[in-house]
Amino acid sequence: VIPETVDIAVSVTDGTDPVQGAVVTIGGKSCANGTGSGGGCTVKDVPVGTGVTVSVTCEGYVDYTDTEDITTETTTLSITLTEE
Numbered sequence: 001v002i003p004e005t006v007d008i009a010v011s012v013t014d015g016t017d018p019v020q021g022a023v024v025t026i027g028g029k030s031c032a033n034g035t036g037s038g039g040g041c042t043v044k045d046v047p048v049g050t051g052v053t054v055s056v057t058c059e060g061y062v063d064y065t066d067t068e069d070i071t072t073e074t075t076t077l078s079i080t081l082t083e084e
Contacts, residue, residue: 003047003048004047004048004072005044005045005046005047005048006046006048006070006071006072006074006075007042007043007044007045007046007075008026008042008043008046008070008074008075008076008077009040009041009042009075009076009077010024010026010031010035010040010041010042010043010076010077010078010079011039011040011076011077011078011079012024012035012039012040012041012056012058012078012079012080012081013039013078013079013080013081014061014080014081014082014083015080017039018035018037018038018039018040019035019039019058019061019081020034020035020036020037020039021034021035021058021059022034022035022039022041022056022057022058022061022081023056023057023058024041024043024054024055024056024079025043025053025054025055025056026043026046026052026053026054026068026070026077027046027047027049027052027053027054027070028047028053029043029044029045029046029047030043031043031044034058035058046070046074047070048070048071048072048074049069049070050069050070051067051068051069052067052068052069052070053065053066053067054066054067054068054077054079056079056081058081060083060084061081061082061083061084062081062082062083062084064079064081064082
């Protein structure tokens with residue numbers, strides 16, 4: 001049985017402006033080059049499940065870690081980072 005996976009478009013901001021260069025990891029999968037100038041990236045092949053770990057790191061910001069329930073309907077995720 002192949003576990004279900006989804007691609008999730010992630011948007012990272014500081015509450016106002018997009019954050020570029022943030023590394024987003026969801027369930028062990030991450031976007032290749034971090035977020036672009038618009039604060040976005042797509043994390044591919046994220047495993048569907050409950051309590052999936054979401055982490056975001058970016059220089060100048062407090063590391064973000066949380067858990068999300070990922071379903072086949074989960075296609076977007078918005079994350080707000082706090083400046084250090």
